[in-house]
Amino acid sequence: MPFGTYKEVMALKAKDAKITGVTQDGGVVTALLCYAMDKGIIDGALVAGKGDMPWLPKPMIATTKEEIIAAAGTKYTISPVISVVKDAAREYGLDKIAVVGTPCQMYAIRKMQLYPFGGRHIPDKIALTIGIFCTENFSYAGLKTIIEDHCKVPVESVTKMEIGGGKFKVKGGGKEVAIPIKETHKYEQESCHVCSDLTAEFADIGTGSIGTPDGWSTVFTRSTKGKDLLAKAMADGLFEKKSMDEFKSPTTPPAPGKKPIKTGLDLLEQMDKQKKEKAQKTFDERKALGLFVTPEIVY
Amino acid sequence: MGLFDKIKSIFGAQPKTAAPEKKAPESAGKKEVAPVKKSEEVKVTKPKVAYVHLSGCTGCLVSLADTYEKLLDILGAVDMVYNLTLADARTLPEGKFDIAIVEGGVCLQDEESVQLIKETREKAGLVVAYGGCAATGNVLNFCRGGQANQPQHESFVPINRLVKVDAYLPGCPPAPELIYNFCIAAVTGDTEYLKPFMAGEAGGYHCGCDLNTKIIENALCMGCGTCAASCPTRAIEMVYGRPSFNNIRCLKCGACYAACPRSFLPVNKIKGMLV
Numbered sequence: 141m142p143f144g145t146y147k148e149v150m151a152l153k154a155k156d157a158k159i160t161g162v163t164q165d166g167g168v169v170t171a172l173l174c175y176a177m178d179k180g181i182i183d184g185a186l187v188a189g190k191g192d193m194p195w196l197p198k199p200m201i202a203t204t205k206e207e208i209i210a211a212a213g214t215k216y217t218i219s220p221v222i223s224v225v226k227d228a229a230r231e232y233g234l235d236k237i238a239v240v241g242t243p244c245q246m247y248a249i250r251k252m253q254l255y256p257f258g259g260r261h262i263p264d265k266i267a268l269t270i271g272i273f274c275t276e277n278f279s280y281a282g283l284k285t286i287i288e289d290h291c292k293v294p295v296e297s298v299t300k301m302e303i304g305g306g307k308f309k310v311k312g313g314g315k316e317v318a319i320p321i322k323e324t325h326k327y328e329q330e331s332c333h334v335c336s337d338l339t340a341e342f343a344d345i346g347t348g349s350i351g352t353p354d355g356w357s358t359v360f361t362r363s364t365k366g367k368d369l370l371a372k373a374m375a376d377g378l379f380e381k382k383s384m385d386e387f388k389s390p391t392t393p394p395a396p397g398k399k400p401i402k403t404g405l406d407l408l409e410q411m412d413k414q415k416k417e418k419a420q421k422t423f424d425e426r427k428a429l430g431l432f433v434t435p436e437i438v439y
Numbered sequence: 440m441g442l443f444d445k446i447k448s449i450f451g452a453q454p455k456t457a458a459p460e461k462k463a464p465e466s467a468g469k470k471e472v473a474p475v476k477k478s479e480e481v482k483v484t485k486p487k488v489a490y491v492h493l494s495g496c497t498g499c500l501v502s503l504a505d506t507y508e509k510l511l512d513i514l515g516a517v518d519m520v521y522n523l524t525l526a527d528a529r530t531l532p533e534g535k536f537d538i539a540i541v542e543g544g545v546c547l548q549d550e551e552s553v554q555l556i557k558e559t560r561e562k563a564g565l566v567v568a569y570g571g572c573a574a575t576g577n578v579l580n581f582c583r584g585g586q587a588n589q590p591q592h593e594s595f596v597p598i599n600r601l602v603k604v605d606a607y608l609p610g611c612p613p614a615p616e617l618i619y620n621f622c623i624a625a626v627t628g629d630t631e632y633l634k635p636f637m638a639g640e641a642g643g644y645h646c647g648c649d650l651n652t653k654i655i656e657n658a659l660c661m662g663c664g665t666c667a668a669s670c671p672t673r674a675i676e677m678v679y680g681r682p683s684f685n686n687i688r689c690l691k692c693g694a695c696y697a698a699c700p701r702s703f704l705p706v707n708k709i710k711g712m713l714v
Contacts, residue, residue, distance in 0.1 A: 189526025192662065199677075218680025241663070248663040248700040250709040255635065256614040258669030258694035260502075263616045277661065280679050329680075330658040331701070342709050363713045394485060432657045439706045 141315060142341045142409045144341025146360040146369045149405065151352045151382040164214040164302065165349040168358030168379070169240055169270050172345070174205045176238060181243035182267045184228055185238040187211040188219035196280050196289075201232055206269045214272070216301055217283045220331070222248050226258075229265045233370035236267035243346075246271040250342050268365065271340020273348020273358070274332075275303070282327030288423040290324070291317040306347060334426070336438050338412045346368065351408040352387060358408060446683065468618040487536035489539040490522035491559050493552050494579065494595050495543025499570035500524055502612035505506035506619045511617060516626045520600070531558055538625065539563035544572045544579040545601055547594040553601065565625075568604045568642055569618075571692035573597060575645040599642045606633065607641040610627045611671045635703045642672030647674055647691030657680065661703040666695035 143149070154160050154167030163170050187212045189200030197219035202208045221241045228234045239249050246269055253263040263310040278286065287295045291310045298312035307318040340346035344366030351358035361367040373379065387404030394400045402410055419438045427434045477684065490500065495624065504510055520532045539559045543607060546552050560566055571577030576597040584593020598604055608621060624632040646672070654660045662680030667673075673687035682695070696702050 142631045145710065196679075203554075218662035219665065220662050220664025220677035220680060223667035223677045226668045242661075244661045244700065245455075245663045247704060247709060248665045251700045251705060252622070252668070253712070254615045254632075254705055254708050257610040257698040258614065258615040258671055258692075259614070259616070259698070260505075262614070262668075277680075287656060328663060331661040334659065335661070337684060342713065344713075360607065426657070432653060432675060434657075434659060434704050435703045436706045437701070 142412045143260060143339045143360060146362045148382055150350045150359055151356045151387065152359045152379040153356050154379055160207065162209060163212040166355060166356040167386055168347045168359055170209060170212045171378055172270065172373060173238055175378055176268060176369060177205055181369060182236045182238040185235040185240060186221045186223060186224055186228060187240050188215050195298060201228045211340055215282045217278050219294045221245055224239050225262055237265050238268040239266060240270045242274040243271050243340040244335055246340050246343040270345045271343030271346045273339055273350055275338060276332035277327040278327050279329055286324050286327055290319050291315055304385045334419050334423040334433060334437050338418040350411060351404050448607060484536055485516065485518040487520045488517040488538045488540060489520050489531060489536050491539050491555065492523050493541060493543035493556065494546050495570065495572040497524060498502050499542040499612040502615050503618050506615040509619050513622045531562060535562050538565045538567060540567045540569045541598055542569050544576055544595040544597055546592050547596065548592045553564040554680045556598055556601055565605045566602060567606045567608065568598050569608050570613055571609055571690065573695040574609045575691055577692045578690045604642055608636060609641065609645065609692065609697045611690050611692035632708060635687045641692040641697065645696060646691050647689040647695055649696035650682045650684060653696060654699055654701050663700060665698050665700060669694045669698035
């Protein structure tokens with residue numbers, strides 16, 4: 141089933157300009173975390189903060205709204221966010237932890253809740269999980285190569301990067317560069333190719349830019365917890381909301397020789413399908429080579 | 440013995456007869472536990488459990504007790520027939536019992552320990568290697584003898600070196616919640632949950648190197664950091680999105696590999712969490 145199980149799907153945009161000014165798309169993650177913090181639903185959040193090198197994220201335990209906002213925006217390299225979950229529970233003494241991460245990190249935290257081999261007193265302290273859509277990730281060196289060698293932008297000057305419309309786009313050094321996403325494929329980390337989860341199917345809330353125009357986010361609520369939180373936030377007027385139907389693919393037939401244009405959930409479904417097919421293919425190839433592949437990774 | 444037939448059927452053995460499902464103790468509503476399967480009239484027979492303490496630090500038992508009020512669920516669900524630390528009986532009971540939870544490794548120079556684990560295997564329906572020392576050897580891997588007050592004691596092995604083991608719970612110690620989930624799954628016959636513990640490779644020598652040899656070398660590591668959080672000695676640090684492992688600190692408990700979402704992924708169970 142595309143997108144996994146979910147309760148609702150919608151397009152959202154945070155109303156607070158302070159938030160949308162710094163976030164990647166609709167500011168859904170940042171606004172929800174700040175809201176949950178205000179309401180005492182969470183007392184801390186594991187986020188991708190700023191690291192020691194430009195655009196190298198560092199997993200961070202945010203306990204204030206300022207820290208959450210400071211960590212806004214997508215970083216296109218690995219932030220091992222689960223690595224700090226024990227610190228949050230044991231050293232920071234947090235009882236209601238929110239975890240923000242990629243789909244693979246969502247199933248990592250879920251597995252830790254179910255099978256906490258070394259996760260002493262962690263399972264019941266996970267109050268909220270927000271998963272971010274992910275097609276694949278890059279190693280830091282890979283990302284740097286893309287930015288500096290392919291885009292010719294010094295990495296320390298970069299103010300924002302994004303992936304969309306088949307392009308990898310970088311803003312920085314007084315210019316805006318876009319390269320075909322194809323050029324970046326070889327820098328993808330290989331482990332992403334067995335992953336069949338694009339839309340964070342195991343998170344309470346899954347969100348990302350695919351399927352909605354700039355400045356908006358596509359949002360899935362997957363658990364009662366996620367649905368209730370979002371309903372409360374909506375009632376308190378945190379978000380502008382649109383139905384996904386507004387972003388449907390055009391019904392006009394494509395120009396001769398062109399593929400039909402897909403937008404909205406059609407686009408997301410197509411990409412989700414591609415990711416799942418690729419995962420299955422990679423799984424089979426590796427099996428044929430006699431390698432160990434996580435059973436059930438393709439589900 | 441319906442439970443054991445069921446569990447053993449995981450290994451391909453034939454269950455003798457279709458036995459009625461056992462019902463869980465009042466644990467509904469606790470989210471770590473998979474929902475108990477509905478069944479009509481069920482007879483609750485408490486499994487007889489012996490807690491066998493070999494060469495270990497009792498930390499695993501402390502972890503069991505660290506389930507707070509849930510300890511009562513566990514103790515209420517079983518009939519504890521032998522537990523040197525918590526109960527009066529000084530020797531294993533006569534005749535068969537259902538489950539042996541074994542903490543600690545076996546010292547080969549200590550005849551009594553060797554005998555005890557053999558006797559445990561003979562009497563127990565299921566032998567569970569509970570915690571690093573019993574399951575993987577853990578810190579006992581570093582023993583070399585020559586220490587007071589038993590300098591001759593030098594060889595300490597995980598219990599599967601001497602007897603067949605049915606389930607392994609790695610970790611130093613395994614988290615209380617893991618033990619709770621395991622016990623409830625064992626009592627309710629939730630074989631799906633138990634399966635990962637019963638994989639043969641879960642026992643025996645483990646090391647932080649597993650992350651390199653089994654995960655990274657198979658191009659499976661995506662840098663989530665679960666291993667680093669699971670390590671009891673902070674031997675693992677995430678560097679540029681991959682575990683960087685400090686061999687000197689590693690206890691060989693096996694928690695990191697077991698916790699890794701790419702070693703096994705309980706997809707069905709995770710789906711069940713999304714309510």
